[in-house]
Amino acid sequence: MYAIIMAGGSGTRFWPLSREKMPKQLLKIGGEDTLIRLTVARVLPLVRMEDIFIVANQSLADTISHQLSSKFPRSWDGNFILEPEAKNTAPALGLAALHLSQVDPESIMVVLAADHFIRKSADFLDLLRTAAKAAEGGYLVTLGIKPDRPETGYGYIKAGDACSEPDLSSIYKVQAFVEKPQRETAREYLKDGRYYWNSGIFVWKTGTLLSEIEKHIPPLHAGLMEIRKHIGTDREAEVVKEVFKSLDPISIDYAVMEKTDRAAVIPADIGWSDVGSWTALDDVSERNQAGNVVAGNVIDIGSSNSIVYAEKRLVATIGLNNMVVVDTPDATLVCSKDRAQDVKKIVDELKKRKAEEHLIHRTVYRPWGSYTVLEEGDRYKIKRIEVNPGAKLSHQMHHHRSEHWVVVAGTARVTNGDREYDVHPNESTYIPISTKHRLENLGKIPLQIIEVQNGEYLGEDDIVRFDDDYNRHATNTRRPLPQVNKEVV
């Protein structure tokens, strides 16, 4: 059994906590750990780590890989299936199926979202085991969540007759997929009992999916066959890119599930939430007596039914009702709960203004650690840089800025032009403009330095990389597809 974790979320609805470069699957939302790490941990009783594949964009792969490695200590770099561009779920899942088919066309593919929350893990795994049996029999199984409210934000699946096969009596043939309903219709669905929320969690045989794609999305199938010809060659990444460019974006639900006669639904009562907006915290988090979900540095007087999330800075709230307040180092959101869906309009507005607050946080994660912008002024910028033990930044140079480094913790091995030396806490060094330099942490604790940049242009793109542990001196736009489980073949 293989798990395909779809991690392409764009991070708009949890702004300002989520950003384009830090979407919600990478955040601890309502739980003790990030959603993607919870997702991986949840399936580990059923799936080996090397059989988990994450479908994501190159721009997120580093961050995801680092996040997974720090919890599950191994290299996750080989577990990625990289989408060259977002084309909705069908092309991404087709690509994943293609790769699994190289290993074993009879393999079972469990498709999960990286950013869902499931409270009842054991029940969920039981369902996956049952669904796998149905998948063996050729069904395309989707998990249908038993509705507990007349939700208008999800599509529904109408269950038909139970499957007649032995052991599959708890699985139903799909009678129809139904669009997001109006409130009144949603109430009827709830009463009817045969309607389930479409969770986007699927279980099928790799070969089944590929033949359904061949039947229902011929252009995608043709593209996949083209890619197959080049797997393992120098041109592989390029071909994937060309094929994706040529494809129309389309969802697997619309393109396959609604058309196939092999669709089945397994009813699921597993404490599921798609964590679709800030109000989902009410479902996935602990509320206090006044109905508030409060986290972080908050002083509240007399609020009710509200969500207040603070990071480091102080947030004081008085007499709120039905509100969401989210504070981050560079932006604060204050929103009526009824309008939580409109958060993406704020993100749209920020994009229009070419602001940065939708794109990145003040703290940006890199394969070697992280940096935090503390202040930007006229001709200067101040960063706190943290380098993981054993890690080093690229050998680099800037055309427009010089850098003052003050070490505040750990020891820095500095390459500065031709010289190499160590800088200790309470010592500083100076990297002149246009000088090749490198920063490395040979020690056992994180290295922290304060960097004061001076220059007429201080953009992150003023960097020439000469040598990089993370291959970022290359064009940086693609990464070879993983050679999945070659040892099995």
Next chain:
Amino acid sequence: MYAIIMAGGSGTRFWPLSREKMPKQLLKIGGEDTLIRLTVARVLPLVRMEDIFIVANQSLADTISHQLSSKFPRSWDGNFILEPEAKNTAPALGLAALHLSQVDPESIMVVLAADHFIRKSADFLDLLRTAAKAAEGGYLVTLGIKPDRPETGYGYIKAGDACSEPDLSSIYKVQAFVEKPQRETAREYLKDGRYYWNSGIFVWKTGTLLSEIEKHIPPLHAGLMEIRKHIGTDREAEVVKEVFKSLDPISIDYAVMEKTDRAAVIPADIGWSDVGSWTALDDVSERNQAGNVVAGNVIDIGSSNSIVYAEKRLVATIGLNNMVVVDTPDATLVCSKDRAQDVKKIVDELKKRKAEEHLIHRTVYRPWGSYTVLEEGDRYKIKRIEVNPGAKLSHQMHHHRSEHWVVVAGTARVTNGDREYDVHPNESTYIPISTKHRLENLGKIPLQIIEVQNGEYLGEDDIVRFDDDYNRHATNTRRPLPQVNKEVV
């Protein structure tokens, strides 16, 4: 005519914009300038700058003086009457009257609050001129604001008969001072037409006030006479301190105005607001079409009747109604308008927690310029320091920290142990622990440096001052009372 500006406000109700060290009179609230500068500017057609005295605590005098100097270029250091401790208005006004009486017992004293807003300046000055005539005749005149709503937050003055003197027909003898009423009573007052809000703005002859104090507050009068004996001597500050310590706190309204038979009220329709809480912004600021008062880096979608104030960071608001949102670099307030009075409870809670967010801002003003704390970490602290042209910090030393300075704008003259040298933009220097040092800006533009402190203790009180342009190497707890207008005597 002399103006006494009472500037003792504690800055709790406009938190987080106001702080103990930055109360609301020092802030631009709803206007183009700070309330205290607007207050000074307003009376300048009637009162010479050297005849304006500011009653304040020592801890605020530097900041006020600096703020006034930057708008009205002269030294304001001689314009302060320093309260050694807050004892409500009667002792402070007694002290002010004592000093004016040294100049001229017949002088007219106009008492103003530093933190009120008055829209109709010309009308206000006309009223002061009329009130001064009544004061000449021995009246203690108070400005009574014509109510436009049944306000329960103010005390009221009931006007009696008009004064019989020629030219004083627009002034009424006070029939009674009335405590803050209940809503129903306030409605009756509004309908009645003879009730006015007690503004706390007074006009009287210095000699009149002193003799009323003698009659109604004998211990205060005795204390003032004791102080008088020591004016101009070395012991003056000490005696003021001792006298204030012995006095009971009491307001001039309660102790004198309610008891004297010389109280008069002049009705005022001058667009007055005491700017008593965040909701006062609705009165003193421009509202947009949706009834919002919005300032700063704000993106709003569909809010109404709300106040949103952002400094530098981004604040996004969606669907708010009747709310106050105030963002500052270290704290954010989100408050229902109905609960704006409860902001002081947040300040109380912060005091209880021994937090700093009620006390100071991240930016702290000093006589020589300002500093902003950018980040505090384990054994390090980062500041941006701005030194005004021509200014210098004290010659100082720290027992527990060393300092790295990187100049980002201007030129720094640095004294470092025995050496003296200049540091230019993109240059740095290092001040070792326990080394006497000094920072000075000899240039014509503000000097900006980034300071990285390293040490096991980084409190502001780890400072030994050897020489200081601002006399802060002394005990720092008192300052001699100004020798008012000796040239006049």
